[in-house]
Amino acid sequence: MSLLVVGSVAFDSIDTPHGKVERVLGGSGTYLSYAASLYTDVRLIGVVGDDFTDEHMSVLKKRGIDLSGLKRVKGKTFFWHGRYFSDMNERETLKVDLNVFGEYEPELPEKFRDSEYVFLANARPALQMKVREQLKKPRLVFCDTMDLWIETKRDELVKLLGMVDGVVLNDGEARKLTENKCPTLIAAGRRIMGMGPRYVIIKKGEHGALLLAKEGVFATAAYPLEHVFDPTGAGDTFGGGVLGYLAKTGDLSFENLKKAIIHGTIVASFTVEKFSLDRLKEIGQRDLEKRYEEMAAMMRFC
Numbered sequence: 268m269s270l271l272v273v274g275s276v277a278f279d280s281i282d283t284p285h286g287k288v289e290r291v292l293g294g295s296g297t298y299l300s301y302a303a304s305l306y307t308d309v310r311l312i313g314v315v316g317d318d319f320t321d322e323h324m325s326v327l328k329k330r331g332i333d334l335s336g337l338k339r340v341k342g343k344t345f346f347w348h349g350r351y352f353s354d355m356n357e358r359e360t361l362k363v364d365l366n367v368f369g370e371y372e373p374e375l376p377e378k379f380r381d382s383e384y385v386f387l388a389n390a391r392p393a394l395q396m397k398v399r400e401q402l403k404k405p406r407l408v409f410c411d412t413m414d415l416w417i418e419t420k421r422d423e424l425v426k427l428l429g430m431v432d433g434v435v436l437n438d439g440e441a442r443k444l445t446e447n448k449c450p451t452l453i454a455a456g457r458r459i460m461g462m463g464p465r466y467v468i469i470k471k472g473e474h475g476a477l478l479l480a481k482e483g484v485f486a487t488a489a490y491p492l493e494h495v496f497d498p499t500g501a502g503d504t505f506g507g508g509v510l511g512y513l514a515k516t517g518d519l520s521f522e523n524l525k526k527a528i529i530h531g532t533i534v535a536s537f538t539v540e541k542f543s544l545d546r547l548k549e550i551g552q553r554d555l556e557k558r559y560e561e562m563a564a565m566m567r568f569c
């Protein structure tokens with residue numbers, strides 16, 4: 268089964284304590300679709316400007332990602348500049364230029380409207396909703412979000428949560444969305460389930476992730492890395508691994524959801540080892556399998 272992804276396709280400038288890069292390929296839709304393409308066929312929809320070259324396109328095309336819904340229009344591609352501190356779990360946004368992404372009104376090509384697996388990657392909630400509304404009868408729709416939308420578009424975001432099956436967000440966002448009223452992340456996750464999604468996945472950076480569903484709760488550690496080079500895209504590629512694996516297997520049992528979370532964890536662990544998509548470009552099935560086995564061995568205790 269293929270996975271439909273909508274999100275930002277961007278140029279990122281990133282400052283970390285280990286070095287900097289300027290205008291490298293990034294964006295929530297880019298990272299998510301690239302990660303998911305390790306598992307299944309991917310269709311990416313979004314918008315780029317005329318500064319987005321054929322060479323950039325070919326990075327995604329090489330992975331077999333269907334770009335027929337990625338529009339190239341006059342103007343500049345979305346730009347994001349972020350900086351990390353010595354604690355790599357903390358970052359600040361130095362600049363965001365929405366450019367052509369600001370006015371983007373997604374129009375799903377007819378052939379994508381019957382997509383069964385869909386990830387609405389980080390973008391304005393109204394844009395994510397517009398895509399959700401054009402889907403005929405999806406089997407599983409997930410969305411991601413960020414603190415900016417919780418602060419500035421809360422009502423739209425809550426409406427979107429009523430239209431999706433699952434949401435992926437980080438611990439700080441879960442606390443913010445529940446107005447710091449929940450004593451634990453589990454309580455926050457349950458409250459978010461009350462807003463609509465039957466699956467809530469809370470990412471905790473180097474401390475792993477939590478899955479809440481009506482069947483139960485699953486908690487995993489992160490893959491233990493000694494050095495994190497650049498965390499950009501970790502959350503998106505986590506989502507790409509989760510939904511890519513679910514679309515590939517078509518099995519939505521709780522047991523399989525747990526495996527999907529481990530796949531998300533593993534793909535994210537590769538992402539943070541280099542800038543942009545550089546590490547993901549190098550890996551294949553054997554690398555994924557090796558880390559999957561290591562995670563299984565690490566978490567087995569009886």
Ligand code: AMP
Binds near residue numbers: 278293
């Ligand atoms: P992550 O590190 O997984 O949270 O995602 C980082 C990516 O999100 C970067 O490549 C940015 O280009 C992209 N991004 C940052 N801000 C926004 C935004 N407001 N809307 C969409 N994408 C964004």
